[in-house]
Amino acid sequence: xxxxxxxxxxxxxxxxxxxxxxxxxxxxxxxxxxxxxxxxxxxxxxxxxxxxxxxxxxxxxxxxxxxxxxxxxxxxxxxxxxxxxxxxxxxxxxxxxxxxxxxxxxxxxxxxxxxxxxxxxxxxxxxxxxxxxxxxxxxxxxxxxxxxxxxxxxxxxxxxxxxxxxxxxxxxxxxxxxxxxxxxxxxxxxxxxxxxxxxxxxxxxxxxxxxxxxxx
Amino acid sequence: xxxxxxxxxxxxxxxxxxxxxxxxxxxxxxxxxxxxxxxxxxxxxxxxxxxxxxxxxxxxxxxxxxxxxxxxxxxxxxxxxxxxxxxxxxx
Numbered sequence: 001x002x003x004x005x006x007x008x009x010x011x012x013x014x015x016x017x018x019x020x021x022x023x024x025x026x027x028x029x030x031x032x033x034x035x036x037x038x039x040x041x042x043x044x045x046x047x048x049x050x051x052x053x054x055x056x057x058x059x060x061x062x063x064x065x066x067x068x069x070x071x072x073x074x075x076x077x078x079x080x081x082x083x084x085x086x087x088x089x090x091x092x093x094x095x096x097x098x099x100x101x102x103x104x105x106x107x108x109x110x111x112x113x114x115x116x117x118x119x120x121x122x123x124x125x126x127x128x129x130x131x132x133x134x135x136x137x138x139x140x141x142x143x144x145x146x147x148x149x150x151x152x153x154x155x156x157x158x159x160x161x162x163x164x165x166x167x168x169x170x171x172x173x174x175x176x177x178x179x180x181x182x183x184x185x186x187x188x189x190x191x192x193x194x195x196x197x198x199x200x201x202x203x204x205x206x207x208x209x210x211x212x213x214x215x216x
Numbered sequence: 217x218x219x220x221x222x223x224x225x226x227x228x229x230x231x232x233x234x235x236x237x238x239x240x241x242x243x244x245x246x247x248x249x250x251x252x253x254x255x256x257x258x259x260x261x262x263x264x265x266x267x268x269x270x271x272x273x274x275x276x277x278x279x280x281x282x283x284x285x286x287x288x289x290x291x292x293x294x295x296x297x298x299x300x301x302x303x304x305x306x307x
Contacts, residue, residue: 004299004300005296005297005298005299005300006299008299008302009299012299102292102296103232103292105296106228106291106292106295106296107229107232109295109296109298109299110221110225110228110229110295113221113225113295114220114221114225117220117221118220196298199297199298200222200294200295200298203294204222204224206290206294207224207287207290207291207294208224210286210287210290211224211227211264211266211287212264
């Protein structure tokens with residue numbers, strides 16, 4: 001029983017660690033992407049301030065870029081809090097090698113449960129932020145690849161800069177995919193760990209009985 | 217170990233740590249407790265005879281009794297049981 005419990009625990013910790021690291025990398029990417037668009041737009045606005053066409057276009061890009069920067073920053077801060085705890089647990093587990101005594105495994109499980117209790121709300125926020133980050137970067141990619149956009153009563157017309165489409169699309173597709181995958185894994189992990197917390201709460205009656213708390 | 221733990225998790229940690237005689241300071245440092253809550257936990261475990269106080273000169277140390285083994289074994293089996301089944305999603 002111990003071997004399979006250890007293998008499952010180890011596997012879950014490693015996967016959760018990878019998802020958290022991927023989150024930090026892509027959060028930084030979304031933030032950098034947002035900042036680069038913000039700077040580019042600010043320069044363009046300054047240079048073409050009198051162009052009526054640009055005034056219609058820029059606020060959308062600026063707004064999305066700003067949302068991307070803030071989302072990226074929030075995303076990094078949330079990920080780092082979760083990352084630190086999971087890294088400590090993973091390091092402790094890796095440090096023990098293949099042979100992990102029962103007691104050490106129980107201690108690591110307790111640590112993981114305590115870490116999850118501490119970061120339950122953060123993980124829920126990360127599920128939402130991952131999705132928002134993906135959407136923002138995707139929209140920035142589309143808007144960034146536009147050379148011209150005009151909105152009038154007759155309709156919307158736009159021109160796409162072919163040289164910009166491919167890199168933007170590849171980058172945004174990558175970020176969007178990782179964001180969605182992270183969001184999926186975080187939600188699955190959150191569900192599983194919520195169930196485990198529920199199981200432990202259910203087992204507390206037995207521990208209470210053993211400790212003779214009811215007879216106090 | 218820190219983070220939000222239940223009282224049962226703290227009891228387990230104290231009892232496992234006190235398999236060898238430990239001072240009050242060592243216990244609260246190891247279990248990340250403040251002295252007030254540390255005293256409450258220790259008093260409870262001593263009252264229930266899961267811990268005994270051993271006086272060595274002017275120092276008092278705490279040692280887990282045989283009775284504590286029943287609790288720590290049950291606790292470990294319940295927590296490891298959480299990983300008996302794999303998560304219902306592909307890793």
